[in-house]
């Protein structure tokens with residue numbers, strides 16, 4: 001029987017509590033956001049998927065959205081992060097095993113991802129909208145558990161690099177593409193499905209991989225191609241239980257890309273030894289490690305001396321997934337904030353109806369929607385790039401811009417969303433601390449902020465038409481919003497002289513990213529959302545906090561559209 005609240009907030013005395021010993025009734029606290037559909041409850045996602053060519057996947061996405069939003073799956077996401085992986089370097093008899101043990105819930109997310117093809121579907125079932133549909137699935141799954149996205153992304157991203165080496169591709173790609181997740185610590189030959197990691201970063205250089213000192217000594221040809229032994233170290237190797245790693249090492253002809261298996265084809269352990277697991281602030285469910293490579297067998301991928309160019313294919317794909325992951329984090333953060341504020345009252349009204357809070361919520365919702373809209377637009381460019389050089393050029397500039405901007409916005413967004421929940425938002429039993437700790441990671445790995453800006457410069461300098469394609473895409477939204485039109489005109493002027501780009505990199509990339517996001521909003525979002533985005537982000541007033549929006553915007557409509565249920 002529930003207790004009735006007395007006027008002073010305490011319980012009334014009744015038959016069950018005759019002496020009035022119960023201190024209080026819990027009221028004005030929200031119900032958990034669970035058992036909802038991450039697809040059907042996300043208007044921006046549904047519209048974006050349809051707009052960018054993935055509408056054919058809607059029914060399946062709705063089914064996935066229901067499963068991911070169930071209380072049971074959300075609980076698994078919590079468990080995967082409460083129980084971090086553990087490393088056993090040796091077994092109890094002293095044999096080297098390099099075994100990382102994950103919580104079963106982590107494996108469940110890996111299995112779900114692989115069975116849905118998050119690691120391969122655009123390669124195995126290419127069709128218009130394939131990247132869009134995959135991005136939508138990934139976006140929903142990353143909202144529930146972000147850590148396992150790391151090996152899923154690396155496995156997905158390995159295909160373009162491996163495809164360059166026919167013998168390796170023939171042996172490895174069928175199992176990499178299989179929709180079977182097999183976490184066993186056994187040789188690749190004994191498994192029906194494989195995952196791939198990436199080991200580039202060394203102690204003396206992460207962004208500047210040319211500083212790598214790991215040596216590659218040629219040992220002859222075998223069935224997989226040109227074989228080498230690698231001697232050196234890698235300072236960050238995430239998901240070290242992957243079955244093989246794309247890596248870089250100095251071969252006689254210069255820095256070269258390799259595929260190194262965790263087990264040798266003869267069934268012996270390849271000496272890639274895990275020294276320790278990183279103690280990470282976020283991405284906790286997933287392991288990242290420091291490793292020693294003591295004569296590890298590896299096969300060359302691409303020509304000697306072309307390592308950076310070869311592995312860049314992989315890196316470019318991982319950067320796109322960072323856009324998805326950070327957009328996903330923002331969506332979950334604003335969904336939590338909205339759902340809380342629609343149930344919690346303060347000073348006589350639901351928080352969602354308090355004008356100051358409504359402005360904050362609307363601002364957070366705008367950021368999340370714009371991030372998703374650009375991510376799905378880039379997904380369409382990835383779908384079309386093989387047949388359309390302009391889409392290829394667009395992807396080359398929009399992906400680093402998107403990775404730079406979206407990933408950088410996530411931490412501040414997560415923090416503000418946390419504050420919407422008040423004190424409970426900062427408690428470890430709320431989803432918000434996990435979202436907050438996860439938020440900075442995507443900006444740092446796979447090329448940190450400045451590196452993305454320099455990548456934008458590289459794309460423009462290598463192929464000056466890249467900038468024309470970028471502006472042509474933005475111009476498709478011209479004539480609708482005066483702030484955007486004025487902003488783009490000024491930007492075109494400022495981009496004429498790139499002599500001092502590096503010192504202006506952040507300034508110019510901020511503006512390039514914002515104009516792109518604004519144009520995608522104008523082209524795709526309801527007028528209330530597009531107007532608010534342009535008014536708040538393009539009409540410069542210097543630094544501002546979340547919710548500091550100009551007057552006259554339809555904030556109710558923005559908030560309503562973003563409600564998760």
Ligand SMILES: Cc1cc2nc3c(=O)[nH]c(=O)nc-3n(C[C@H](O)[C@H](O)[C@H](O)COP(=O)(O)OP(=O)(O)OC[C@H]3O[C@@H](n4cnc5c(N)ncnc54)[C@H](O)[C@@H]3O)c2cc1C
Nearest residue numbers: 198199200201205206207236237238445446448449450451
């Ligand atoms: C959780 C986690 C997991 C990771 N997993 C992996 C993995 O699996 N495999 C892997 O290979 N790596 C991995 N990394 C490493 C990651 O990719 C690197 O940390 C990242 O590339 C940056 O390299 P660095 O740490 O050496 O920093 P540095 O390269 O020293 O960079 C430091 C700062 O300097 C800036 N900078 C660099 N060059 C320039 C320049 N020319 N101009 C201006 N600014 C510049 C960077 O933007 C950065 O802000 C992981 C990192 C994290 C946090």
